[in-house]
Amino acid sequence: MVLGIAVLASNALAGLWGGAFWLRKEPSVVFWYLLRIAQATVVAQVLLGLGMLAGGERTPDGLHVVYGLAPLVVTLVSEGMRIGVAQTELAGVGDLERLERREQAAIARRVVRREMGVMTVGALLIVTLALRAMALGSG
Numbered sequence: 001m002v003l004g005i006a007v008l009a010s011n012a013l014a015g016l017w018g019g020a021f022w023l024r025k026e027p028s029v030v031f032w033y034l035l036r037i038a039q040a041t042v043v044a045q046v047l048l049g050l051g052m053l054a055g056g057e058r059t060p061d062g063l064h065v066v067y068g069l070a071p072l073v074v075t076l077v078s079e080g081m082r083i084g085v086a087q088t089e090l091a092g093v094g095d096l097e098r099l100e101r102r103e104q105a106a107i108a109r110r111v112v113r114r115e116m117g118v119m120t121v122g123a124l125l126i127v128t129l130a131l132r133a134m135a136l137g138s139g
Helices: 002-023 029-054 062-090 101-138
Strands: none
Touching: 002 029, 002 101, 029 062, 029 101, 062 101
């Protein structure tokens, strides 16, 4: 239960922080630390759940397993999309080294902002999954 709340709280914090800075069109170093903490809680929860499942502590229904694994899937898909965002942004640039420093910085800011957007959506999706899982668990 404590780990589930940690998943919910850490992803909500990362999502809200990332969303605020994305809207302000500013990069945030703090966002990436919050996001990595949130991702670590997701991995810990999945590992704990798999350990409980392997140990035969209880037999969860299929929906519980789906809600347990879905945040990890969202995390991995978000990371893959983040890489794609950078590749898309750099596709038409040509030789990055030949650009002026100012142009390089502008491209880097666009990449980081788009990456923050993708990862923020992923964190907020995990929040919705965690809320739904809590509602199913208590109802």
